[in-house]
Amino acid sequence: MRRSEFDRAVTDEFGNRGNAVVTDLVLGRFGDRTPAQALAAGIPPREVWLALCVEMDVPPERRYGAGRLEPKPR
Incomplete structure (x- = not known):
């Protein structure tokens, strides 16, 4: 997973709260x-x-592959 994919996954999953989750949540x-x-x-x-x-x-079904770019058409 690239950083851009991480950012996309966070936005897709958490929406407007994504930035707060990334900067405030302690892991x-x-x-x-x-x-x-x-x-x-x-x-x-x-x-x-x-x-x-x-x-x-x-949920586990939303953990894998999130944030990946759609495949380019051939």
């Missing part, structure tokens, strides 16, 4: 860092996304 899994701090520390976006999903009780 114990990453040493009590927010998702924004975890990303800045070099933790891969996919790991941050999955930890965020667990913390926010995002």
Whole structure:
């Protein structure tokens, strides 16, 4: 997952609250860092996304593949 895909997944899942979730929610899994701090520390976006999903009780069916771009037409 790229950072742009992470951003898209957050927006798709949390809408207008997405920015607040990324900057305010503390994730114990990453040493009590927010998702924004975890990303800045070099933790891969996919790991941050999955930890965020667990913390926010995002259903498993919405955790994988979120934020991916639609395939380009051939």
